Amino acid sequence: MPAIEHFWAVVPAGGTGTRLWPLSRSGRPKFLLDLTGQGRSMLQETVDRLAPLDDGRLLVVTGTAHREQVLAQLPEVPPDRILGEPSRRESMGAIGLAAALLERRDPEAVMGSFAADHAIRDTDELERAVRLAVDVAREGWLVTIGIEATAPSTAYGYIRQGSPLEGHEGAYVAEKFVEKPSAEVAQSYLAEGGFRWNASMFVVRPGVLLDLLAAERPAFAADLREIAASPDRFDEIWARLPRIAIDHAVAEPAAAAGRVAVVPADLGWNDVGDFDSLLSVLGGDALSVLGDPDQVLAGDTSGLVVPGSGRVVAVLGLDDIVVVDTSDAVLVTTRARAQEVKGLVDRLTEAGLEDLV
Amino acid sequence: MPAIEHFWAVVPAGGTGTRLWPLSRSGRPKFLLDLTGQGRSMLQETVDRLAPLDDGRLLVVTGTAHREQVLAQLPEVPPDRILGEPSRRESMGAIGLAAALLERRDPEAVMGSFAADHAIRDTDELERAVRLAVDVAREGWLVTIGIEATAPSTAYGYIRQGSPLEGHEGAYVAEKFVEKPSAEVAQSYLAEGGFRWNASMFVVRPGVLLDLLAAERPAFAADLREIAASPDRFDEIWARLPRIAIDHAVAEPAAAAGRVAVVPADLGWNDVGDFDSLLSVLGGDALSVLGDPDQVLAGDTSGLVVPGSGRVVAVLGLDDIVVVDTSDAVLVTTRARAQEVKGLVDRLTEAGLEDLV
Numbered sequence: 001m002p003a004i005e006h007f008w009a010v011v012p013a014g015g016t017g018t019r020l021w022p023l024s025r026s027g028r029p030k031f032l033l034d035l036t037g038q039g040r041s042m043l044q045e046t047v048d049r050l051a052p053l054d055d056g057r058l059l060v061v062t063g064t065a066h067r068e069q070v071l072a073q074l075p076e077v078p079p080d081r082i083l084g085e086p087s088r089r090e091s092m093g094a095i096g097l098a099a100a101l102l103e104r105r106d107p108e109a110v111m112g113s114f115a116a117d118h119a120i121r122d123t124d125e126l127e128r129a130v131r132l133a134v135d136v137a138r139e140g141w142l143v144t145i146g147i148e149a150t151a152p153s154t155a156y157g158y159i160r161q162g163s164p165l166e167g168h169e170g171a172y173v174a175e176k177f178v179e180k181p182s183a184e185v186a187q188s189y190l191a192e193g194g195f196r197w198n199a200s201m202f203v204v205r206p207g208v209l210l211d212l213l214a215a216e217r218p219a220f221a222a223d224l225r226e227i228a229a230s231p232d233r234f235d236e237i238w239a240r241l242p243r244i245a246i247d248h249a250v251a252e253p254a255a256a257a258g259r260v261a262v263v264p265a266d267l268g269w270n271d272v273g274d275f276d277s278l279l280s281v282l283g284g285d286a287l288s289v290l291g292d293p294d295q296v297l298a299g300d301t302s303g304l305v306v307p308g309s310g311r312v313v314a315v316l317g318l319d320d321i322v323v324v325d326t327s328d329a330v331l332v333t334t335r336a337r338a339q340e341v342k343g344l345v346d347r348l349t350e351a352g353l354e355d356l357v
Numbered sequence: 358m359p360a361i362e363h364f365w366a367v368v369p370a371g372g373t374g375t376r377l378w379p380l381s382r383s384g385r386p387k388f389l390l391d392l393t394g395q396g397r398s399m400l401q402e403t404v405d406r407l408a409p410l411d412d413g414r415l416l417v418v419t420g421t422a423h424r425e426q427v428l429a430q431l432p433e434v435p436p437d438r439i440l441g442e443p444s445r446r447e448s449m450g451a452i453g454l455a456a457a458l459l460e461r462r463d464p465e466a467v468m469g470s471f472a473a474d475h476a477i478r479d480t481d482e483l484e485r486a487v488r489l490a491v492d493v494a495r496e497g498w499l500v501t502i503g504i505e506a507t508a509p510s511t512a513y514g515y516i517r518q519g520s521p522l523e524g525h526e527g528a529y530v531a532e533k534f535v536e537k538p539s540a541e542v543a544q545s546y547l548a549e550g551g552f553r554w555n556a557s558m559f560v561v562r563p564g565v566l567l568d569l570l571a572a573e574r575p576a577f578a579a580d581l582r583e584i585a586a587s588p589d590r591f592d593e594i595w596a597r598l599p600r601i602a603i604d605h606a607v608a609e610p611a612a613a614a615g616r617v618a619v620v621p622a623d624l625g626w627n628d629v630g631d632f633d634s635l636l637s638v639l640g641g642d643a644l645s646v647l648g649d650p651d652q653v654l655a656g657d658t659s660g661l662v663v664p665g666s667g668r669v670v671a672v673l674g675l676d677d678i679v680v681v682d683t684s685d686a687v688l689v690t691t692r693a694r695a696q697e698v699k700g701l702v703d704r705l706t707e708a709g710l711e712d713l714v
Contacts, residue, residue: 337674
């Protein structure tokens with residue numbers, strides 16, 4: 001299949017991935033890491049996966065602190081396609097900036113946003129979903145790819161799928177976005193069916209996105225368009241942009257206004273948010289080793305061992321254990337407590353050990 | 358109380374302490390380690406503990422490979438009191454060598470052997486037991502200090518206590534030595550009472566010990582006496598000595614012959630054989646840190662953490678865990694599996710990683 005004409009992939013590369021500490025660090029965030037041991041970082045895998053669709057029409061938006069590392073990891077991407085944010089303005093800033101630039105650059109553009117640090121196993125299904133979403137988006141919809149919910153997760157927001165969209169088999173009106181639910185509510189969503197996980201994969205014409213933003217926050221949309229019109233004012237304007245997620249800024253009000261469509265897709269998606277998720281992605285053996293297996297000496301053990309410092313890591317008699325060895329920190333925890341690693345990182349920061357964070 | 362006249366402490370300093378890997382190594386065995394965080398090695402603590410009794414009359418017997426380290430740890434001991442074994446000949450060789458030297462040096466000597474890598478909490482009780490044992494030994498007995506058995510351990514041999522020894526309140530005839538028993542047998546010993554753990558603490562006149570050995574193994578005893586008489590033949594004779602524990606070579610047959618006495622003592626003794634034992638010795642908090650507590654970040658965790666490489670060790674949500682971090686190896690296991698660490702070390706050796714052992 002040929003690439004999609006005028007389709008632009010937008011990859012926001014932000015977020016540290018704190019729950020993957022000590023692998024992920026503020027200076028070497030999750031999207032720069034090879035978390036599958038295949039030799040490609042999550043960012044590289046994201047770009048690789050989209051390449052058949054975008055034919056090189058790609059914008060990466062990342063913090064200026066990480067732009068050099070992103071450039072180094074993506075030598076095939078022209079440097080002016082890798083945008084640096086002087087400060088963090090959450091997903092609306094990053095994706096809105098790309099929208100404003102693309103609106104001027106390509107009047108027929110349809111953009112799709114894809115986080116740089118999520119895993120997707122089924123690229124064929126991704127391609128199918130994106131092609132369909134682009135078709136729908138050309139008609140003026142804000143289209144979200146709704147992840148097939150496979151468990152009653154309380155970690156993600158949900159999209160409620162409405163009536164089918166005429167002329168676009170497999171696409172539906174999105175009735176509403178709902179915030180991360182309680183366990184009971186998540187269970188009822190799964191039982192009821194028709195709810196999809198929201199992974200902020202939005203496919204939309206740049207002008208439509210900015211107009212939807214303008215309906216709620218006219219100054220924000222105007223500022224983004226002004227940056228695109230007057231690049232020399234970038235730093236000045238950027239500094240005053242609000243910090244807000246695109247879900248809140250645009251998707252929720254637009255869904256309420258009947259402007260959002262959803263394309264459900266079973267992508268084998270995983271946000272690799274913590275070591276438990278990472279183990280799901282790695283799958284396979286009872287004991288996953290991310291790194292050189294010769295550096296691991298395990299007996300009667302399951303879980304994840306990451307030998308990352310050159311030392312031998314010996315683990316004996318522990319199930320669902322997580323051991324991560326790096327040159328300046330070692331983490332030992334369990335799959336069940338993987339979410340709480342963030343709290344350890346907070347404690348390091350409080351203890352003044354920022355250089356480990 | 359003054360020191361005991363003509364009493365010589367003999368400290369065999371051998372054994373790697375394999376189950377304490379990666380803290381203990383063949384090149385830095387357990388007796389050279391500070392395992393309590395008090396700034397003294399087990400060897401130093403052993404020597405310190407005996408000093409009020411021996412008034413400097415001390416012989417340490419260690420492998421030639423470790424002699425320099427022993428000298429460095431015991432600057433107060435004259436170098437000729439630290440004997441080097443060219444090869445390992447087990448406890449009969451080490452203690453027998455000391456006996457042969459002392460027999461020539463001090464006709465009134467009574468010696469007591471004390472392993473360099475055991476912990477004893479109650480030094481007052483040790484002093485009481487040794488003083489009593491020396492009194493008994495002067496009369497020609499081989500006296501063993503029988504450790505008050507506090508659990509049905511299958512890790513130690515036992516001494517069966519017989520009738521009281523007239524004129525020496527607190528001393529008894531030792532009926533027999535029994536090998537490490539099964540769990541059921543150990544339980545019956547504990548229920549029955551009158552069984553003590555054998556920790557190879559022997560108090561005896563050197564000539565008596567050698568004569569007892571000579572009764573079973575005349576060549577062995579003659580060789581040891583020949584070494585003492587002709588020090589220049591040491592290497593030649595040493596090479597042909599058998600490898601046998603003093604328990605088998607002397608204590609068991611001597612007990613059968615009615616020549617052994619036992620002084621029961623509740624020393625707070627622990628052989629610190631593995632990380633589980635070490636935790637018992639460290640006692641105290643649910644989570645013991647051996648090293649700098651500032652290098653440990655723990656949450657909802659009990660057990661032992663040894664930060665030994667300068668790295669931060671973070672442990673979250675694990676009970677009875679053992680985490681040992683060193684500059685070239687990390688161990689993660691549980692108290693319950695602590696005995697099996699030896700198997701890991703065997704695997705390292707088999708894998709050709711002797712430099713880690």
